Amino acid sequence: MSSSRRIFRQLSLVLTPLFLITSMAIMFSGGQVGASSHREAPLISKDPAADNTDVYAFVSPDAPNTVTLVANWIPFEEPGGGPNFYHFDDNALYNIKIDTNGDAIPDITYEWRFKTQIKKGDTFLYNTGPITAPDSGTFNYTQHYTVTEFMGDNTDSSGARASNGSVLFANELMPPDNIGPRSTPNYEALAANFINIGTGDAAGYKEFTGQREDPFYVDVNSIFDLGGLRPFNGLHLIPLSASPGLDSTAGYNVHATIIQVPISELAPNCPANDPGVGGSPNCAIGVWSTADRPRITTRVGLSTLTNPGGEEGSGGYVQVSRLGMPLTNEVVIPLALKDAFNALKPELDQKLFTGAAPFTPEIGALVQRSILRPELQSLYKVLYPSAFNDSNLPQGDRNDLFTIFLTGIPGVNQQAQSGDPRANPSKIASEQLRLNVAIKPTAGVCQGKRLGALDGDFAGFPNGRRLEDDVIDISLRAVAGGYGPVLSAAPPAGLGLPNFTPGNLLGDGVDKDDRPCLSSFPYVGTPHPGYDRIHANIWTSLFPLISNGKPS
Amino acid sequence: MRVLVRQRPEILLIASVLIFIIALVLRGTMRSAPVNVAVDTSGPAPAPVELSAKDTVAALQARLKSNPDDVNTYAQLGLALLQQVRETADPNLYNQAGQAFDEALKRDPQHVDALIGKGSLALSRHHFAEALKMGQQAQQLNRYRPAIYGIIGDAQNELGQYEAASNTVQTMVDMRPDLSSYSRASYVRELHGDTAGAIQAMRMAVQAGMPGTENALWTQYQLGNLYFNSGDLVQAEQTFDEALATRPDYIYALAGMARIRAAQGRTSEAIATYKTVVERLPLPQFVIELGELYESLGQTRDAQAQYDLVRAMEQLNESAGMNVDMEMALFDADHGADPAQTLNRARTAYAQRPSIYGADALAWALYQHGDYAEAQRYSTEALRLGTRDAALHFRAGMIANALGDHAAAKTQLHQALAINPSFSVRYAPQARALLAQLSAK
Numbered sequence: 002m003s004s005s006r007r008i009f010r011q012l013s014l015v016l017t018p019l020f021l022i023t024s025m026a027i028m029f030s031g032g033q034v035g036a037s038s039h040r041e042a043p044l045i046s047k048d049p050a051a052d053n054t055d056v057y058a059f060v061s062p063d064a065p066n067t068v069t070l071v072a073n074w075i076p077f078e079e080p081g082g083g084p085n086f087y088h089f090d091d092n093a094l095y096n097i098k099i100d101t102n103g104d105a106i107p108d109i110t111y112e113w114r115f116k117t118q119i120k121k122g123d124t125f126l127y128n129t130g131p132i133t134a135p136d137s138g139t140f141n142y143t144q145h146y147t148v149t150e151f152m153g154d155n156t157d158s159s160g161a162r163a164s165n166g167s168v169l170f171a172n173e174l175m176p177p178d179n180i181g182p183r184s185t186p187n188y189e190a191l192a193a194n195f196i197n198i199g200t201g202d203a204a205g206y207k208e209f210t211g212q213r214e215d216p217f218y219v220d221v222n223s224i225f226d227l228g229g230l231r232p233f234n235g236l237h238l239i240p241l242s243a244s245p246g247l248d249s250t251a252g253y254n255v256h257a258t259i260i261q262v263p264i265s266e267l268a269p270n271c272p273a274n275d276p277g278v279g280g281s282p283n284c285a286i287g288v289w290s291t292a293d294r295p296r297i298t299t300r301v302g303l304s305t306l307t308n309p310g311g312e313e314g315s316g317g318y319v320q321v322s323r324l325g326m327p328l329t330n331e332v333v334i335p336l337a338l339k340d341a342f343n344a345l346k347p348e349l350d351q352k353l354f355t356g357a358a359p360f361t362p363e364i365g366a367l368v369q370r371s372i373l374r375p376e377l378q379s380l381y382k383v384l385y386p387s388a389f390n391d392s393n394l395p396q397g398d399r400n401d402l403f404t405i406f407l408t409g410i411p412g413v414n415q416q417a418q419s420g421d422p423r424a425n426p427s428k429i430a431s432e433q434l435r436l437n438v439a440i441k442p443t444a445g446v447c448q449g450k451r452l453g454a455l456d457g458d459f460a461g462f463p464n465g466r467r468l469e470d471d472v473i474d475i476s477l478r479a480v481a482g483g484y485g486p487v488l489s490a491a492p493p494a495g496l497g498l499p500n501f502t503p504g505n506l507l508g509d510g511v512d513k514d515d516r517p518c519l520s521s522f523p524y525v526g527t528p529h530p531g532y533d534r535i536h537a538n539i540w541t542s543l544f545p546l547i548s549n550g551k552p553s
Numbered sequence: 554m555r556v557l558v559r560q561r562p563e564i565l566l567i568a569s570v571l572i573f574i575i576a577l578v579l580r581g582t583m584r585s586a587p588v589n590v591a592v593d594t595s596g597p598a599p600a601p602v603e604l605s606a607k608d609t610v611a612a613l614q615a616r617l618k619s620n621p622d623d624v625n626t627y628a629q630l631g632l633a634l635l636q637q638v639r640e641t642a643d644p645n646l647y648n649q650a651g652q653a654f655d656e657a658l659k660r661d662p663q664h665v666d667a668l669i670g671k672g673s674l675a676l677s678r679h680h681f682a683e684a685l686k687m688g689q690q691a692q693q694l695n696r697y698r699p700a701i702y703g704i705i706g707d708a709q710n711e712l713g714q715y716e717a718a719s720n721t722v723q724t725m726v727d728m729r730p731d732l733s734s735y736s737r738a739s740y741v742r743e744l745h746g747d748t749a750g751a752i753q754a755m756r757m758a759v760q761a762g763m764p765g766t767e768n769a770l771w772t773q774y775q776l777g778n779l780y781f782n783s784g785d786l787v788q789a790e791q792t793f794d795e796a797l798a799t800r801p802d803y804i805y806a807l808a809g810m811a812r813i814r815a816a817q818g819r820t821s822e823a824i825a826t827y828k829t830v831v832e833r834l835p836l837p838q839f840v841i842e843l844g845e846l847y848e849s850l851g852q853t854r855d856a857q858a859q860y861d862l863v864r865a866m867e868q869l870n871e872s873a874g875m876n877v878d879m880e881m882a883l884f885d886a887d888h889g890a891d892p893a894q895t896l897n898r899a900r901t902a903y904a905q906r907p908s909i910y911g912a913d914a915l916a917w918a919l920y921q922h923g924d925y926a927e928a929q930r931y932s933t934e935a936l937r938l939g940t941r942d943a944a945l946h947f948r949a950g951m952i953a954n955a956l957g958d959h960a961a962a963k964t965q966l967h968q969a970l971a972i973n974p975s976f977s978v979r980y981a982p983q984a985r986a987l988l989a990q991l992s993a994k
Binding site: 040041042043044045046047048049050051075086087088090091092093117124125126225226227239294295296297298299300319321336337338340341343344 | 616619620625632639665669673676677695697698699700703704707710719720722723726727728729730731732733735736737738740741742745747750753754757760761762763764766767768771775794795798799
């Protein structure tokens with residue numbers, strides 16, 4: 002073989018792949034190559050349609066014989082979410098559940114079910130012109146919904162939907178999203194037309210379902226940067242200059258299901274002139290929201306549970322999402338158990354905590370550790386070493402946090418059967434947002450003290466949750482044992498809780514929401530119009546990784 | 554190929570230069586030809602392109618810079634990269650994702666998210682036995698994660714363990730009915746021939762998703778395919794249209810429209826749409842479809858250019874760690890590669906992936922090799938679940954015909970055309986012709 006031929010051969014070995022790859026690059030400079038023939042169904046998908054972001058429950062300041070219950074869904078809605086905007090899942094049940102006696106079993110359930118309708122068969126456009134009234138023919142892509150009240154749960158232990166519900170609001174139209182001044186002019190006036198005033202069985206009830214601005218406020222950006230709290234930047238392990246907080250949820254919308262219910266329906270055994278604090282435990286109710294989806298079988302004919310072609314859900318429903326107290330899923334529940342917790346009914350919370358079947362002692366130990374010895378507390382010392390040490394943080398098991406999350410505070414919002422089973426085996430612990438309905442509003446709509454009970458305002462969190470309550474700062478302080486002077490006073494004036502400094506000064510620097518509340522029902526503020534807002538989308542995308550976004 | 558590399562590498566160089574020139578020419582024609590998209594995109598402006606995964610990747614990489622030992626962030630970075638592959642089809646990201654999972658597992662060998670990610674990556678690369686192992690390992694650590702059952706179920710399906718896969722997916726959907734589990738339940742139903750049930754489950758997956766997101770669009774694309782594969786072009790078109798109404802740039806739905814236009818005989822629209830598709834997202838499947846469309850029109854040179862591209866892509870996919878033996882064996886069997894080599898590859902593929910589709914590819918390679926009796930054995934195996942897939946029946950019919958069993962050939966060909974009269978621009982006319990010929994006998 003000649004040497005030139007050998008060189009050509011060796012060059013060929015090098016150049017062939019180069020030419021091939023360059024050819025590919027020329028062909029596909031705008032895209033890339035990939036191949037997949039097996040059916041790559043999404044594995045870890047965001048599930049905004051079944052993601053409950055927050056629950057609020059408060060005695061209505063402008064109608065103090067009622068309680069307003071708010072469940073928010075679809076986190077981080079980008080206002081310019083067109084062209085199809087946001088909607089609820091037609092197959093799901095969206096529920097707000099009430100436990101009136103503390104046995105962790107729902108006594109009342111309000112259930113929302115949705116049905117999508119496209120008016121014009123020839124277009125998938127959301128709207129074909131300005132929407133000026135509920136009956137605008139231009140409102141093309143619509144959802145109608147029905148709200149049903151159940152005395153008890155709306156599904157049984159097999160998941161079958163109960164048949165004894167009474168319809169409170171039938172086939173109501175959900176308002177359009179706030180698109181902008183051309184599509185949805187005078188949005189709040191338009192949305193007001195969609196407030197439903199109950200009659201008959203629903204007399205005394207009001208209802209609203211639709212897009213709202215997200216009333217939750219928090220500086221997640223800083224907190225997820227190594228537990229940073231901007232006002233305390235100088236004290237951080239990696240110091241930065243102190244600054245006000247940034248509201249990470251500012252500019253985002255959610256979809257809200259909101260119902261106002263007469264107190265006489267929610268707490269029928271609460272005495273008329275109950276004093277509130279120190280009064281009857283029958284005035285305390287627990288609230289949480291869930292989303293359920295229909296179970297299906299992988300193979301038709303394998304099981305009688307499936308009824309092909311019949312009503313979806315005839316095979317029963319599965320709870321896919323649950324939310325009561327804020328931050329439970331983000332801060333309290335260990336990462337490994339987030340999926341399990343979302344599917345868990347409150348009646349099983351106690352078994353999760355103790356590690357009884359169907360759970361294991363290892364799981365119980367993990368849950369106990371995360372509630373009684375919260376990781377956040379140990380982080381204070383690590384991240385703010387000059388500010389925190391063992392002498393100014395609570396020591397030992399945090400039974401105070403157990404009480405707030407799992408039983409309610411005795412004499413404030415603990416129901417009759419709720420309590421710490423470790424002290425009294427006949428008592429039941431379960432995670433719920435607990436509200437004493439006999440504690441009267443202390444201020445006008447959204448005018449309450451943001452630190453709620455920590456500031457002596459027992460009409461606010463953790464007694465229920467108002468839109469204005471700063472649950473982040475309250476929780477940061479509670480975990481640090483900085484409950485403030487009111488709650489640290491000895492009983493009966495206070496609760497004898499610790500009040501360490503600087504834990505009682507903590508905060509993320511965001512003290513109120515970016516949009517005002519409405520002064521009357523449905524209270525939650527007007528959604529940001531798509532026309533005005535463009536986000537970087539970044540929090541939308543990070544959401545499933547960090548938050549009540551349940552990584553599924 | 555290996556022999557060629559050793560003995561006459563210059564031939565390969567010449568071939569690659571030719572491909573290079575073809576690429577240049579094609580690129581030129583693509584640039585100059587006005588792209589006449591066959592679907593109406595005159596509606597609202599496209600939504601800003603979903604860069605969710607890309608943004609997430611950047612944010613996570615920034616977080617790792619300040620905290621380089623954060624195990625969770627490595628795992629999340631890997632998962633975000635896998636989602637980015639879903640959105641961009643860039644297989645190079647697979648290697649990066651793999652590195653992220655390895656970094657996580659190096660620090661915590663029992664990190665469930667990293668194991669889930671590694672299992673998912675193995676699925677994407679068609680390493681199904683490894684995926685199954687990863688899934689089972691993760692399941693030992695945490696039995697409450699639906700995603701783990703998704704990995705195990707997908708792997709079992711591809712390994713031909715259908716009974717187990719059905720049960721695994723049932724566990725997943727019982728645990729969390731959502732887009733991920735509904736779409737898997739749909740696939741199990743489809744495999745077992747329950748087309749109506751598959752459509753019902755996929756509709757539920759679509760409804761569980763948020764319009765315009767990649768995951769929701771993917772389920773719409775699958776739903777459109779289910780309609781198409783059952784011969785319902787009207788519903789298929791409406792479904793692809795609905796996806797394109799939310800995201801006119803969703804290439805899979807555009808490919809679905811191209812397929813429909815080809816089936817309707819609107820070939821110039823089909824070609825224009827396919828060109829847009831393969832220019833933006835040149836998945837081999839779409840390139841092959843375009844090639845076969847050209848071939849059906851007698852444009853053999855254009856067809857050959859597409860087929861050459863498919864072979865060139867194979868190299869890129871292999872460098873990204875993907876196993877495409879089954880896909881390439883079927884492609885080679887269809888497109889006149891050396892029958893003995895093709896058969897070897899099909900046997901290798903089937904050994905790794907004894908699914909009904911692995912059996913089908915092997916049956917077809919055996920048929921092209923002239924081993925009709927053995928081909929029929931695997932073809933029968935490919936049909937063992939009763940899957941209503943026209944191509945499987947078509948190939949069974951061709952094999953039966955080669956064996957001289959005209960009655961069986963007629964039955965199978967008739968079945969193929971009954972399931973979907975337009976199952977392939979190339980083979981549906983062939984099926985019709987042979988059926989007519991057999992019926993005339």
